[in-house]
Amino acid sequence: MLRIWFALIGLLVSSLGYAAQSSSMSLLDNRFRVDPSIQQITFVIYRSEASKPVVLVRPDGKKYYAHRSPDNVRWYQESAMDIVSIDKPMAGPWQAIGKVTPKNKIKLISHLKLTADQLPNRLFLGEDIKFTARLTSNDEPLVLRDFLDRVKLKVTFTKYVENEETLIKEARPVPIEIGEFADDGLGLDEKAGDGVFTVSLPITSQPGKYRVRITSGNGVFLRAQEQEVLVYPTPVQTSFIQSRDEGKPHEVIFSGEQGMIAPGSIAAHIEHTDASNVTVSVEGAAASEEDQKVTLTIPYSGELGNYSWTGKVFATEMGSNRELIFPLTEHTYSVVDDIDLEETRRLQEQERLKQLKRLEEIRIKQEREAKRKRSMMIIAIGNVSAIVIGLLIWFVVRKVKAKRAAIPEMQLEMPKK
Template sequence: MRIIAGLLLYALVLGPLLAEPQRQLDVRVLIDVSGSMKKNDPQNLRQPALRLLAGLLPDGIMAGVWTFDRDVSVIAPLQPVNETWRQQAISGSQNIHSSGQFTHIEGGLRVAVGDWYQPDPSKDRHLILLTDGMVDVSHDPADSLASRERIFGEILGDLKAAGAKVHSIALSHQADLKLLQILSRETAGLNESIGNADRMQRVFMRLFQQAGKPDTLPLRDNRFLVDAGIREATVILFTGPRADETRLLDPAQREFSARALPSNIRWHSDQGYELITIKSPEPGEWQLVADMDPDNRVMVVTDLKMHLNDLPVVCLAEQRPEIRVHFSNKGEKLTDEDFVKIVTVSGEIMGGPGANRFQLRPADTPGDFVLDAPLPNQPGRYQLVISGQGETFSRELRHQFEVRPALSLSRQDEAEQVRVLLEIAPETLSDVRIRAQLNTPEGELPQMVLPVQINRYEVEVSTLGFSGQGSLHLRVEGNHRGQPVVLRPDPLPISGSKPDLPAVPAETEAAPPPSPEPKAEPKAEPKAKPEPAPEEAEPEQMGEDLGLMGWLLFAGANLLLLLLAGGGWWLWRKRKQRLAAQMNELEDDDADADTDE
């Protein structure tokens, strides 16, 4: 234990560190206060929901809260969060009402996020929009229709350009669901549709968790483990109408409640929840004596943080997005191998049938843990829970996402082939590329993919080319909302029907024919001695041995020899003629000399 603790201390203090780029969280909240809220939020649970959010927002981030009906009012100004701002938000929550005229969503957006029109890499921007109605800006329906079109056009374009994420909450089925869904979908935000305002606090907590990615501790059986690196812990407990008094036990088994608190614990009880903040909590195991709830959380302020990469909020079935996790201490990435060796990072996908648990592996990048997420294939809402566990600490992060169908496969088995039809859901993928491969006991066989209609493709797999059990593997590549994705449907089993070849009998020596009865033969005349067989093979046999290529090589070689011989004879003849001419000249010169004498 001392060795492991020493390794952890080395990793936290002396290990190799890399600077982490920090983005400032910027959260804006826009709340509908139109008259229809009297029906859809009769208990005005928007007030305690805002108070919960104000209590969760950490110091130093930018935040602002507005309400809207026909006009826009400020609840808490856009400022860095501190205790003064929290008190403004908590006291300002009393100004949330249900008596406004009209639902001027465009006006609220222009005031709350009017400065978001271009990207800022140093900011992490999120808008929480709560409404229960349609765009309604005047008594003239044409004005409302024009306002709605401006939201779809200019305002949505600015939000996308600014890299902002819109998390929308529809508080009734009469809300403009299409508008809210498009705002969230096009900005990679969450969209919640709740028919009952009783869930509002939980929704606000989940949206903050999605936007702020706060560090949390695992809460198991109402117990959580505090390590020495935690400076503050905030416990969120959701309570029912008849819940017993909540109690808190520290590692020394001292008991606290809202009526008896030490100076370092702040306890806030509100409609449907309790918020307990512990400054400088004592290391060790803490325990809650309260009803267990799956939405209860323990959020912490700590130097030792776990980080999760940006994951999509809408995933396609058969998609395998990469999960990447690392740790940091005081803003510096931890890369020391000894630290990585003592940490286990695991994941769980909650929301579907059965348990879907997995473990991340150390990546090639120092300090990273990675895995291609095994997402469910069934459409629905899910929650990814990432847990980091060391000998002396634990951390937890959560991410909500939705799975939507993208592909549908059908097959038709025929006598000598299997026809596989692949259909891509509209508005899911663009620039589609599909590869198909048949894996058999005899090897891998690429298959042709034929487009038959828009978003419909067909693969014809012949079963005559292999024996035994095979499987067809499909890989679909494309773009989803501007991001490249790869979809890998489950392999399709296909049985081969390769015909058996007739057996070739083994060659055996034929039995000699029975010897005929001996007969008296006439005396044979002496036969001439046969000529010895020539050593060279017959032309027919040579042709059979050489084949076509051999004949071509043979003919080419002979032609080359003829050309060389002919060229040599021609050169020799020309040289002979030159020598003869030179001899004749010499003889003429000699004859002329004799004549002169």
């Protein structure tokens, strides 16, 4: 009886091993079968290093090439890998022809789907949003690391225009990419290769209505989600008051807009760096449930030099109770010596007199240059006039002499009576 149970267990393990082997598509001669129910499929094919891309052969014998394929085929290639995505693939046995490595199995990814968080309909300029998207295959998390490492998710904002599809391409608004992220375990992404993409999205678009598009693409895979959102002006105002008196601290004041920010919900954190490059943290929150303002104080040391501070503001949107995070851009300021007003006025007057003197010298120089040009012009005109007059006199004298010399000859030729 015990032997029978062992035999049954052995058969069960064998059948499970065969099922696992079939699902991974490690088949003889690189052949694999596509089920009729599959509307979109992706092949991940491993081949020898620096080998040519494979040729995919459909069940009817038609071949797909990396350099030549129909519109429903998208091909991504590397030196040792092909990733091919096909919409509405032909059902039946397919074959990959090429230097496919026998140690790696051809992976098929079917029913690939991208699901993402729904963004709030109302966003605020300057806020950061934690955003999560997931890739699944057959409604299960996609954990194929070789594929996920080559997938990038990106979020774009496009200014909303009615009937955008009817406009010519040049007249359509240009999408602005506000975030790109990968399933790499960095930043807010909790675990690499788990099919879950998480990132902090900065809302940088100016107030208005936008189309938000979430896409995932690596040249062969493309899925998109789209929604419309409204971006509102920043509801938290930041003011910095620099102290000029030693012993009196600087102040950073955060004020929430009434009707937008829930009273008592504002909190802030600042990283302050002094002139010696020493950083200290300062933080605080609303003192009561009615406060719409938080004031943080930064000690004033009096040390001369450049200072900077940055940080984050936290608040709650009124009505929706959505938690808001606003990163602060770096602010800088300087501490300099007290200004001596009398000395400053004296130096300013001295500089003014120098400027007047320079202007007077330039004027005199210009007048001298103008006089010199006039003198040269007069001399030139005089010389030309003298030459012209001399030529006229010479011409008249010559005429007179010629006339006198001609009169006797005419008398000798006169006939006698």
